[in-house]
Amino acid sequence: MIDNPNIPQAVRAVAADGTQLRYALMEMAREMEDIITLGRGDPDLPTPPHIIEAANRAMRDGLTGATHVKGMPSLRQAIAEHMRAVNGLALEADNVMVTTGGQEGLFLAVQAVINPGDEILVPDPRYSSYDDAIKRAGGRMVMVPTERDDAFNLEAEAVEAAITPATKALLIVTPSNPTAGIVTEDRLRAIAEVAIRHNLIVIVDEIYGKIVYPPWRHFSIGALPGMAERVITLDAFSKAYAMTGWRCGYVAAPADVIDAMARIKQVTTGPVATVSQWAGLAALTGPQDCVGEYLDIYIQRRAVLLAGLDRMGFAYGEPRGGLFVWADSSSTGIHAAELSYLLLKEGRVLIFPGTAFGEQWRDYVRITMLEPIETLSAAVERMLPVLERYRI
Amino acid sequence: MTAPKSLVRPLAERVAALPALAPPTMENPPLPPRVIAAAEDALARGETHYTDRPGIPEFRAWVAARLLDRWGVTVDPSEVTITCGSTEARYVAMTLLAAPGSAVLCPGDSARIEGALQLLGARVVDSIQDDVTLLYITPAVYRETLLELLKQAEETDWWIVWDLSFAALDDFHPAQNEALAKRVVTINSLSGRMAGWRLGWMAGSEAALRLRAGKQAITICTTAVSQWAGLELARSGDA
Numbered sequence: 039m040i041d042n043p044n045i046p047q048a049v050r051a052v053a054a055d056g057t058q059l060r061y062a063l064m065e066m067a068r069e070m071e072d073i074i075t076l077g078r079g080d081p082d083l084p085t086p087p088h089i090i091e092a093a094n095r096a097m098r099d100g101l102t103g104a105t106h107v108k109g110m111p112s113l114r115q116a117i118a119e120h121m122r123a124v125n126g127l128a129l130e131a132d133n134v135m136v137t138t139g140g141q142e143g144l145f146l147a148v149q150a151v152i153n154p155g156d157e158i159l160v161p162d163p164r165y166s167s168y169d170d171a172i173k174r175a176g177g178r179m180v181m182v183p184t185e186r187d188d189a190f191n192l193e194a195e196a197v198e199a200a201i202t203p204a205t206k207a208l209l210i211v212t213p214s215n216p217t218a219g220i221v222t223e224d225r226l227r228a229i230a231e232v233a234i235r236h237n238l239i240v241i242v243d244e245i246y247g248k249i250v251y252p253p254w255r256h257f258s259i260g261a262l263p264g265m266a267e268r269v270i271t272l273d274a275f276s277k278a279y280a281m282t283g284w285r286c287g288y289v290a291a292p293a294d295v296i297d298a299m300a301r302i303k304q305v306t307t308g309p310v311a312t313v314s315q316w317a318g319l320a321a322l323t324g325p326q327d328c329v330g331e332y333l334d335i336y337i338q339r340r341a342v343l344l345a346g347l348d349r350m351g352f353a354y355g356e357p358r359g360g361l362f363v364w365a366d367s368s369s370t371g372i373h374a375a376e377l378s379y380l381l382l383k384e385g386r387v388l389i390f391p392g393t394a395f396g397e398q399w400r401d402y403v404r405i406t407m408l409e410p411i412e413t414l415s416a417a418v419e420r421m422l423p424v425l426e427r428y429r430i
Numbered sequence: 431m432t433a434p435k436s437l438v439r440p441l442a443e444r445v446a447a448l449p450a451l452a453p454p455t456m457e458n459p460p461l462p463p464r465v466i467a468a469a470e471d472a473l474a475r476g477e478t479h480y481t482d483r484p485g486i487p488e489f490r491a492w493v494a495a496r497l498l499d500r501w502g503v504t505v506d507p508s509e510v511t512i513t514c515g516s517t518e519a520r521y522v523a524m525t526l527l528a529a530p531g532s533a534v535l536c537p538g539d540s541a542r543i544e545g546a547l548q549l550l551g552a553r554v555v556d557s558i559q560d561d562v563t564l565l566y567i568t569p570a571v572y573r574e575t576l577l578e579l580l581k582q583a584e585e586t587d588w589w590i591v592w593d594l595s596f597a598a599l600d601d602f603h604p605a606q607n608e609a610l611a612k613r614v615v616t617i618n619s620l621s622g623r624m625a626g627w628r629l630g631w632m633a634g635s636e637a638a639l640r641l642r643a644g645k646q647a648i649t650i651c652t653t654a655v656s657q658w659a660g661l662e663l664a665r666s667g668d669a
Contacts, residue, residue, distance in 0.1 A: 061483065085478040093655065094472060097466045105456040106626040128431035131449065138514055138628075138649040145648050149549065153442050156471045170647035174525070175442065190568075191668050206439065239439055261480065265435040283654030292434035301448040303547025308517040309454065311471070311653040312626035 045379050056166025056394040064068045065380060067388040074417045077388040079215065079361055082278040083335065085317070086328040089279060092320030093313050100313045107304045108296065109136025109288075110125075113319045114284070117288045119323045126261035127246075127271065132293045135300055136310045136318070138275035140245040140287040144209075145171040146299040146306075147270045147289060152177040156206040158241075161192050163364070163402070165215045165243075165396040180205070181396070186366060189355040190219030194228035198236070198352040210259065213246040216395045216404040220250060221360045223257040230262045237264050241270045242384060245287070245289025246330050248278035250359035251337060262292070267292055277361065278329050279321045286314040336361065339407040339414055346418030352427055354405075361406055368401035371430030377404060385424040387417045445512060447548045456486045458625050461663065466571075468662035469655050476669045477654045485512025486654075487633070489661045493631050496664070497616065501603035509638035511645050516595035516619035516630035521546040522644040523632055525609045527589040528564045535559075535588075536566045537575050542593070558582060564589045566602070569597040576604075578597050584609050589637070594618040595630065613637045619669050620660050627656040 042050075048066070052058035060077065067073045095383040096102060115135055118129040127202035137143040152158060154176025160168070162237035172179055182200050196294075197208060208229070212221040221229070233240050239258055242287040247256040253307060260269035274287030289299060303309075343363055347354060367377055381387050392402030407414065481576060490510040498501040509653055513519040524543055528534050532550035539651060540554045543566055547554055555562065558579075565588045583590055584607070592604050595618050605614040612635060619630030629652065632641055663669050 057647070061643075061646070080480050084476055085473075088471050090478075094470050097469055097659075102461075102624075103458055104624045106454055107451065128433050130433040133433050138653075141647075142649050149442065150445060151437065151439070151442055153444075162585060167647065167650075170644075228659045237438060239437065267436065268433060268438045281478060282478065283651070285649060285651070285653045292437045295453070296434045298445040300451055301445060301545075302549065304451060304517075304574065305448060305549065307649060308628060309626075311514075311628045311656050312631065313655055315652050322621075397637040401454050 040168045042373070042376050045376055049375065049379060053393065054397065056169070056396070058393045060390050063382065063388060063390065067382060070386065072384070073386050073388055074413055074420065075378055076387045076409060076417055077390050079277070079406060080282045080309060080408060081277060081361065082408045082410070083156060083280040083332055085279060085281050085284070088324045089281070089317050089320045093317040094323070096313055096316035099158055101316065105312050105315060107309045108300045109310060110282065110319070115314050115317055116322045117290070121271070121290050125215055125258040125271070127290055128266050129290050133296060134288060134290050135296050136315055137266055137287040137303070138307050138310050139276060139285040140243065141167060142244060142271055142307060143272040143274070143287050143289045144168050144241070146302050147272065148175045148177065148289070150238055150276065150295055150298040151207060152155065154392070155204060156201060157198050157204040159208040161211065161214065163216055165211060165400050166395055168209070186353070186355040186429045190214055190217035190364070190371070191225055192221045192229065192264070194225060194232050196265060198232045199230055199235050205238060207234060207241055208233060210240045210244070211243040212256070213250060215246065215360060216362055217281065217355060217360050217364040218357035218360045219355055220256065226259045227262060229260055230265050233268060234264050235250050237271065239268050241272065241430050243272045245272065245274045245277055246360040247273065247345050249333060249336060249361060251340065251357070251407055254358040256359065270295060278332070280332065281317065281321065284314040284317050286310055286318045336407055341404065341412055342411050342414050343407050346414070349418065350422060360410055363405045363407065365384060365403055365405060367403050368424055370428070372425070372428060374400050374403050380428055381421055381424055385420040387420050431552065444549055448512065448545055457635060458623055459564065461669065462666065466664065467661045470660035472655055473649045479512060481651045481654050481657060483651050484510065485644045485652055486661070487646065488659050489664070492664050493633055497633060501606060501609070503603050503605040503634070503642055507633040509635070510631055510633040511638070511642045512657055513632060514628040514652050515621055516593065516650055517615050517641060518645060518649065519590050519619070519630045519632040520591070520593065520619040522641055522648070523591050523617065524564070525550045526640055526644045527591070527615070527637060531565045533559050533561045534564045534566055535562045535579070537579060538571045540566070546645060562588060564591065566591045568593045569599060569602070570589055578609065579603055580610065588613065589635070590614045590647045592616050615641065620663060623663060623668060624660060627642040628653060629656045631661040
C-alpha cells in the first residue's frame with residue numbers, strides 16, 4: 039500500500055498489482071524527456087544479422103503462411119535437438135511446441151495442469167506477470183522465501199515446508215527475474231527429490247539460462263533422473279538472442295502436456311507468427327557466437343552497475359545470471375515505490391520498485407543492465423544526488 | 431532416458447472439453463512487394479524489440495481512423511489493442527467481459543468462441559436467458575435478429591463483441607448507437623491476407639484498458655515485424 043500523496047495517483051492506484059505498477063512507471067517515463075530506462079527486461083542489443091537475414095529470406099520467398107499451432111516441424115525438431123544437446127533433456131519433436139514468447143509458455147503450462155484450488159509454489163520475490171496466468175486457472179500461489187545472504191538460491195527445505203495436500207506444482211525461474219539468483223545444481227538435485235517424494239509437477243522458466251555469469255553455470259532440473267515426466271521447461275529466444283519483439287519461445291514437456299497446451303493455444307492465440315519461427319530456427323541452428331559476445335557485454339556492464347550500487351550504499355545478493363540487479367535500498371530509508379518515483383522524476387532514471395515483484399519488497403529495487411556502459415555510468419551519476427537529497 | 435509421453439499427474443480438467451487440434455487452414459496469396467519491403471525496413475532499423483504493449487501507435491491510429499471512416503464510429507487510438515490475430519482478441523474479450531458460469535448469447539456460428547468459453551467456464555446460448563452478460567455477434571447474423579438483440583442490449587448491461595473477422599462488411603456497426611457504444615468491442619484481423627503473421631485488433635468500449643492489460647498478461651505485445659508489415663498493407667487499402 040502506498041499512501042504518500044507525493045506519488046501520483048496513477049502510480050498509487052495500481053501499486054498493489056506488480057505488473058500494472060511497472061507499466062504505470064514505464065508510461066510516465068515515456069512522457070518525459072531524456073530518460074535512462076533501466077526498467078524493462080528488453081535487451082538493447084540488436085537481433086544478430088544472420089537471424090534478420092533468415093527472416094528476410096522467408097518473407098521474400100513467401101514462406102509466411104500459417105503453421106500448425108505447435109509450430110513448424112523443422113523448428114520443433116531443432117529445439118528438441120538443441121535442448122538435448124545443451125540442457126541434457128530427453129526430448130523428441132513431439133515433446134516441443136513453439137509459443138508466442140516465454141510468457142505465453144507459462145500461461146499455457148498453468149492452464150494445462152492447474153485446476154481451481156490447486157496450489158502452486160512460487161519463489162519469493164516473483165515475476166508478477168505470472169500472477170494473471172495462475173489466477174485465470176483458479177490456482178493459488180504459495181510463496182517460498184529466498185534470501186539475499188543465500189544469493190536468492192532456492193532451498194529444498196523451504197520448498198518442502200510450503201507443501202500441503204493441495205500442492206500440485208512448483209514454479210522455478212532460474213536465473214531469476216527479479217533477483218538474478220540462480221538455483222544451483224546441488225539445490226536442484228535436492229528439490230528434485232522433494233518433487234518426486236511429493237509427486238509435484240515442476241514448471242521451470244529458463245529464459246535467462248544462456249545468460250549465466252562464470253563461474254556459475256546453468257543446470258536444467260528436467261535432466262535429472264525421474265524428472266522428465268514431471269517437468270515442463272520454458273524458454274524463449276527473447277533474451278539470449280535479443281529477440282523480444284519477435285515473440286517466439288518454446289516449451290518442452292511430456293507429449294500429452296504439449297498436446298494439451300496446443301489445444302489451449304488453438305483457442306487463445308493461434309500459432310506463432312511464421313516469420314518469427316524462421317528467425318528462431320536461424321537463432322538455434324546458426325552460429326552461436328552472438329550469445330557469448332552478448333554475455334561478455336553483460337559481464338562488463340554488471341561490473342559497472344555493481345560499482346555504482348556500492349557508491350549508492352545499496353547491498354545486493356550476487357547476481358549470478360539474467361539481466362538485472364536486485365538491490366537492497368533500505369539504506370535510503372525510503373519506500374521503494376517512492377524511491378523509484380523520485381529517481382524517475384528528479385534523476386530521470388527509470389528503475390522498478392521491489393513492490394512490483396511482491397508487496398513486502400519495499401526495500402528493494404530492480405535495475406536492468408540493458409544500456410551501454412556509458413549510459414549505466416550516467417545513470418549512477420544521476421541517481422547519486424537524488425539519493426543524497428532524500429536519504430533519511 | 432526416453433522422451434516422456436505422459437505427465438505423472440492428471441492434466442487440468444478444462445483441457446478435456448477443448449476441440450481437437452486442427453491442421454492449419456489459412457493459405458494466403460502472396461503479399462505485395464511493398465509490404466515485404468516495409469517489414470524488411472522495420473527490421474533494418476531495429477524494430478526487433480517489444481513494441482508498446484497495445485501495439486505500435488501508427489497501427490492503432492489506423493484502426494481508429496478505419497472505424498471512423500468506414501462506420502462513423504469514434505474510438506481513441508488509446509482504446510485500440512493490436513493482438514495476435516483475432517483469436518487472441520476473442521479470447522481476451524470473452525474471458526474478461528463474461529464471467530465464469532455465465533452465458534454468452536451468440537445467435538449465429540459460435541465455433542470461434544466455444545473454446546475460449548470452455549476455458550473460462552462459461553457457456554454459449556442462442557436465445558436470451560437471465561444470466562447472459564455478453565452478446566457475441568457478427569455481420570453474418572440475420573439483420574432483423576441482430577437489431578432485435580441490440581434493442582434488448584440497450585435495456586440491459588450486456589457487453590457486445592462485434593466480430594468483423596472473416597465477415598462480409600456493410601455500413602452497419604452497433605457502436606453507431608451511442609447508447610451502446612461504450613459497451614461495444616470491435617474485433618477484426620488481417621488474417622484474410624496475412625494469416626501467418628498473426629495480426630488482429632480489438633477496439634473501443636469502457637473496458638479497453640482492461641482488455642489491453644489482459645492481452646499483455648498472455649503475450650506481452652504482438653510481433654513487431656508483423657505490425658509494421660500489417661500497417662503497410664492496411665494503409666495501402668488491401669486489408
